[in-house]
Amino acid sequence: MPSSSEPSLDKSGKEITTVGFARFGFDSEVSLDVLRSLYLRAHYVKTVASADEAAKEADRDDASTSYLSKAIYHADTKSISYTTLSRFPPVKLLPPSQRKRILVTGGAGFVGSHLVDRLMVLGHEVTVIDNFFTGSKTTVSHWVGHPNFELVRHDVVEPFMIECDQIYHLACPASPPHYQFNAVKTIKTSFMGTLNMLGLAKRTKARFLITSTSEVYGDPEVHPQPEDYWGHVNPIGPRACYDEGKRVAETLTYGFHRQDGVDVRVARIFNTYGPRMNPFDGRVVSNFIVQALRGEDMTVYGDGKQTRSFQYIHDLIDGLIALMNSDETRPVNIGNGDEFTIGEFAELVRDIVAKVQKEDGVDVPRVNIVYKPMPTDDPQKRRPDTTRAKQVLDWQPRWTVQMGLEEMVRYYKAKMVEGSL
Numbered sequence: 385m386p387s388s389s390e391p392s393l394d395k396s397g398k399e400i401t402t403v404g405f406a407r408f409g410f411d412s413e414v415s416l417d418v419l420r421s422l423y424l425r426a427h428y429v430k431t432v433a434s435a436d437e438a439a440k441e442a443d444r445d446d447a448s449t450s451y452l453s454k455a456i457y458h459a460d461t462k463s464i465s466y467t468t469l470s471r472f473p474p475v476k477l478l479p480p481s482q483r484k485r486i487l488v489t490g491g492a493g494f495v496g497s498h499l500v501d502r503l504m505v506l507g508h509e510v511t512v513i514d515n516f517f518t519g520s521k522t523t524v525s526h527w528v529g530h531p532n533f534e535l536v537r538h539d540v541v542e543p544f545m546i547e548c549d550q551i552y553h554l555a556c557p558a559s560p561p562h563y564q565f566n567a568v569k570t571i572k573t574s575f576m577g578t579l580n581m582l583g584l585a586k587r588t589k590a591r592f593l594i595t596s597t598s599e600v601y602g603d604p605e606v607h608p609q610p611e612d613y614w615g616h617v618n619p620i621g622p623r624a625c626y627d628e629g630k631r632v633a634e635t636l637t638y639g640f641h642r643q644d645g646v647d648v649r650v651a652r653i654f655n656t657y658g659p660r661m662n663p664f665d666g667r668v669v670s671n672f673i674v675q676a677l678r679g680e681d682m683t684v685y686g687d688g689k690q691t692r693s694f695q696y697i698h699d700l701i702d703g704l705i706a707l708m709n710s711d712e713t714r715p716v717n718i719g720n721g722d723e724f725t726i727g728e729f730a731e732l733v734r735d736i737v738a739k740v741q742k743e744d745g746v747d748v749p750r751v752n753i754v755y756k757p758m759p760t761d762d763p764q765k766r767r768p769d770t771t772r773a774k775q776v777l778d779w780q781p782r783w784t785v786q787m788g789l790e791e792m793v794r795y796y797k798a799k800m801v802e803g804s805l
């Protein structure tokens with residue numbers, strides 16, 4: 385969050401107080417403060433010395449802590465006790481005719497948990513299925529027990545039956561170290577997981593949205609990449625399990641659409657960052673911020689001249705919800721076109737970390753930026769052409785990279801206070 389005196393300004397200089405919008409008969413607008421209360425504060429961990437103090441702490445309920453998972457650390461026995469929430473975050477009371485039953489696969493992951501927060505605050509019934517390979521229960525723990533929410537440990541490689549109106553199919557590891565950890569499993573998740581969820585959509589007549597990726601364009605020869613560019617992918621390289629997995633998942637999606645009339649949506653997501661991103665999964669934004677916050681050298685792979693574009697999580701969630709509720713069945717790129725070289729981006733992160741630390745009264749030395757060899761198949765350049773999203777969804781990114789980075793830095797700082805980073 386920007387410092388308390390500074391409002392969050394969008395790309396046109398207007399203050400951001402809400403995210404989402406009413407479009408295609410679906411109102412996705414919610415207060416930014418409510419969402420921030422779910423991700424930006426440190427989880428509430430209180431250390432107590434005695435049983436008496438612990439009992440008092442368990443009963444304490446004030447506005448600032450009541451929506452947060454509460455944990456009491458007993459210093460004498462070196463144990464931790466978790467208490468249930470006294471109140472859930474407020475959700476809209478929708479009439480049954482407007483309340484949708486929504487399945488989110490991979491809902492305990494980075495993108496999924498933000499989508500779940502938004503859909504829950506909007507008043508819908510949300511079921512998350514996740515095998516917790518890269519996701520974590522803690523990302524959605526503030527909803528567990530809520531009458532509109534269900535969390536199921538399930539691997540999408542196995543069939544799953546549920547009645548629902550919409551399926552957001554996100555389940556798939558997304559960062560290179562995670563999807564390369566077990567390449568065969570990644571391909572199974574992409575292919576069999578998508579097959580199972582499309583089968584479910586066919587049976588229930590639910591609308592199906594898959595989160596595909598800009599990686600389907602591979603190392604592109606066209607800049608920026610429009611949706612009708614077919615891509616340039618190495619089918620046998622170390623990234624192929626993910627890239628080709630998503631390509632075949634798209635093929636399956638359109639197979640079910642043409643053959644069985646399944647109502648499908650395909651979002652091709654470009655590099656997205658935000659709170660709840662795993663700080664150790666090797667993605668460039670989290671790497672840079674964590675290194676700068678710890679005062680370590682920041683590592684740039686290659687000569688730093690390769691370019692990337694970075695989209696903030698709230699823009700992505702706006703785009704996914706708009707796409708789901710629109711009539712667009714063709715693939716739609718969702719990303720932020722503001723391009724940075726990785727070298728420039730490292731400098732930007734370094735400046736923003738320094739600014740936030742200064743605002744918080746922390747004096748830290750300026751960190752160095754060091755260069756290391758580039759990994760195999762890392763694309764040199766990628767930038768979305770988002771003309772289609774603008775035309776058919778009336779969507780375009782609102783968050784500047786600077787604004788998003790400040791929130792991210794504050795989120796990681798809160799994790800450090802909590803002791804989990």
Ligand SMILES: NC(=O)c1ccc[n+]([C@@H]2O[C@H](COP(=O)([O-])OP(=O)(O)OC[C@H]3O[C@@H](n4cnc5c(N)ncnc54)[C@H](O)[C@@H]3O)[C@@H](O)[C@H]2O)c1
Nearest residue numbers: 490492493494495515516517518519539540555556558656
């Ligand atoms: N974050 C990005 O920049 C980005 C870019 C392009 C596409 N995407 C896509 O968005 C989706 C979400 O990505 P993310 O960044 O949140 O990644 P993530 O790794 O944080 O989340 C993926 C979630 O899916 C779960 N999962 C993985 N395999 C599963 C399986 N077999 N069964 C059930 N659950 C399983 C994980 O436990 C995790 O909770 C993915 O489909 C990814 O390909 C993300």
